[in-house]
Amino acid sequence: MKICIAGWYFRPNFMHAVRDSDYPAYVVKHREGDTFGIASRLYGNQGLEFGAYRQFVENRWDGKEDVFFCHDDIAVSDKWAFNDVERLAGMGVDQADLEQSARVGTGPTGIADHARISS
Numbered sequence: 766m767k768i769c770i771a772g773w774y775f776r777p778n779f780m781h782a783v784r785d786s787d788y789p790a791y792v793v794k795h796r797e798g799d800t801f802g803i804a805s806r807l808y809g810n811q812g813l814e815f816g817a818y819r820q821f822v823e824n825r826w827d828g829k830e831d832v833f834f835c836h837d838d839i840a841v842s843d844k845w846a847f848n849d850v851e852r853l854a855g856m857g858v859d860q861a862d863l864e865q866s867a868r869v870g871t872g873p874t875g876i877a878d879h880a881r882i883s884s
Contacts, residue, residue: 771817
């Protein structure tokens with residue numbers, strides 16, 4: 766699984782969790798900001814987060830791996846929360862919207878706000 770982040774806020778706790786998760790990640794930035802060592806590129810803010818996701822799909826995605834699309838203003842309990850997200854594909858979930866207080870697997874992932882995974 767790869768992680769695509771629509772970047773605007775660059776919240777340190779989230780960015781550190783992504784960086785430390787061992788999942789390949791990429792930030793599609795709509796403004797300059799510290800991505801804490803995560804690869805990134807600045808694109809014009811066209812289409813809000815869906816425009817950012819489109820930039821990733823058209824310029825970075827290999828067309829094979831699952832991608833967790835998310836904003837950079839979400840919160841995760843820790844870097845292990847991404848393991849729960851990755852398990853969705855193994856459960857036959859091709860696409861899922863994770864909302865406030867979503868639960869994945871047997872316990873809370875700590876994922877809040879809006880996030881998306883596709884395969």
